[in-house]
Amino acid sequence: MRIRHMTFSDIEFALACTHEEGWRSETSETFKNFLQYDAEGCFIAEEDHQAIGLCVGTHYGNWGFLGELIVIKEKRGLGIGRSLLNHTIVYLKDRGSETVVLDADLLAVPLYENVGFQKICRSFRFIGRNEGNRSPHVRVMQADDLDQVKNLDKIAFGADRSFFLKRIFNLHPEYAKVLVSDGEISGFILAQKGYQVISVGPWIALDSTEHPEMLFENLAAEVKDSDIRIGVLENNPRAVSMMKAMPFMMNQEYCWRMVLGGSDSTGRPDQVFAIGSGAKG
Template sequence: MDPDRLIIRRLTRADFPLCRQLVEQAGWNQLDDDWERAIRLEPDGCFVGDLNGVGVATTTCCRFGTTGWIAMVLVDRAARGRGVARELMAHAIAYLRDSGAQTIRLDATPLGLPVYQKLGFRIEFELVRYAGRFPGAAAPERAVRRYADASVMAEIAALDAISAGADRCSFLALLHPAAPPSFYLNRDQSGRLAGFAGFRKGRNAVQIGPVTAVTEAAGAALMADLASAFPGTACFLDIPLANPGAIKWVEARGFERQRGFMRMCLGPEPRDKPEWMWASSGPEKG
């Protein structure tokens, strides 16, 4: 493609109509809140591709310490096959490298997988998106805590850093951009945090995650909390194949596989624990 025809610029809130259009075209789950979160996390790392003066593509970047994350690589159907995604990805990689990222990660759909592999990304592990509705009736909430409790948020961030392989406290604080995020908690007999569960609203379903648990019992208890909070509500969960306990739990309750993602990285592979993930945060932030 003629590089003069594609201009990559910073994404702003004025581009949200384009973002919504691309999300709807792809059938993805994001709302304006997801784009707002991306801008608040990394305002200089969100990009639009203008082809012949018309916005046709997006991507977002953020950094968790020395780990960078790329997401929301969306290209209008009419502009595909013209190298737009490749140019945007090269721009995003350069931005993260210049910002100090040593490792760059993303969750690849089957459509994007060949593009990322050509850029040198390697597959780390596979996740499966499960879609369904929690059975049962609403029950009293048992373990909800608010972000305003800084000590609890510090515990959550510490456990998440082990599970995700990066310090994502900035993301966790913005899980619900319009309000303080709330998490379901599970503690062991000594009072130590054994797991936590978050969620956010989506265009098609509630995105469950991040859900992290150090034991299967803690994970099952957290999932029961979520089932009580969202009975009969359409939900998505992105679960690593490395956590068969989580897969068994959701399949036993009628959730079905919708599609797969490949967690990929460029650079040194992080030390994370996908076996602790009962649901990732989704492709936006891993």
Template sequence: MLLSDIDFAYACILQEGWDGENKSALQGMFEFGPEGCFLLEERGVRVGVCVAVKYAHSGFIGDLIVLNEFRGKGYGTQLFQHSVNYMESQGITNLYLDAALAAVPIYEREGFRTVDRSLRFIGTVPGKPHAHVRPFQPTDLRQIITMDRKYFGDDRSFFLTRNGTFYPEYCFVFEKNDAIGGFIMGHPGIGVLTVGPWVVWDETVDPWQLLESLVHYYGDKPLRIGALEKHQNTVARLRNSTSFRERVPCLRMVLGSTENVGSHPALISIGSGAKG
């Protein structure tokens, strides 16, 4: 994929009605690893895209989309196999993805197996300031990156830094006695604010304080939150809230690993389906 193909990739996302990522998010994935952003053409006509995000030890495959008029011809499988082959050529054998239910058989044929359900919620909460929650500052990044690497299980520093640089107004930390106990980041989607990464490692902290503080400053526009089903506390609170509705879930699938990167209880939400 070339930078000039970003508009096409974004059009593919709009076709699917996926509202979690805007065009800037696609540009971020291209900046992170253009060699992992793939475009499939048939006789000079662009028919689909796929993005492979390579971290230090693991990788995520996402945004696999074929235009409606070209479906049923094996193009999606070609894109997917090319992405997997690319990852393996880079020495990445632990691969993850969030699968739309209709696409699960494709991934299973390639050896992927389901390890969890990846849930999606949309709604809001009443905004409320909290004494120990403050706006993110650039000097927080070093500790945030260190703790995120510990609990996520790989290095998301590029995306954390980019989120903090482009959208600092949607980033907050919990700090008490000069120690950071967690953080939340948001970024604009399409008509929503996508929440995540959202990580809290201090077990005495109520993660909802970060979310309520974010809404207090951001406003009451819809929030989009993704969470693995094994994160029972998060899922229960979202399901029990009358202001959130649950969308059709995805399946978190994995190839080649006995672990599930991003499944630690400190991770309140996922960052995105395409990046973990």
């Protein structure tokens, strides 16, 4: 077994792995984005020239996110997942990431704990359909808004992920919304098409925003005939309560947000109403 860098020709394999796991948010664009952001952090495990696993590390300066760790079922239990995990951690550390964060499926928690990861909070997943409600305080995001959106996100998320924000906006501008309060943008929401689902996030709002749910409700009104999937962290209890109160949005499952090294707090969790994804934060 050897670990090499992922290439664009591996996207079909990566997508097949995520669909086999039931991860409906991932599309070919997901892996194109990873490769265009930092191909050096995307890894494939292979045996006899056949791909058997993958993992992606996304660095955000002094901290990084680890995701998409999958080994094909017939090769599990052989230490391949741990090798991919360690390889990706080393890469992120070499890039200067003192802290590594991830969302762990429940079955994978022992693997991560064995290499030193600690639980921070639950990372909930909600799915369903919602009629939504349009608000005059919410409007379609424009390209000129991206600088303000980036600044809001950098404070809330704790790092600059403007590359991914711009990519999502350019792919699906029809789903991009901003909340305007007293003439200023106080929040935003993005979404993209997944596999038979609209994947929502990130969703960011200042803690002083009185009704951040207007962003979600406005987006839901746009896609009311589609399933919506959204990830919400337990360390924003306001966001969790909000989603649990939403009609027809079911708490489908949860992962564990986990951290290795450094600080267990990045950004402003109280301003993060939905994560961008379970693979890159």
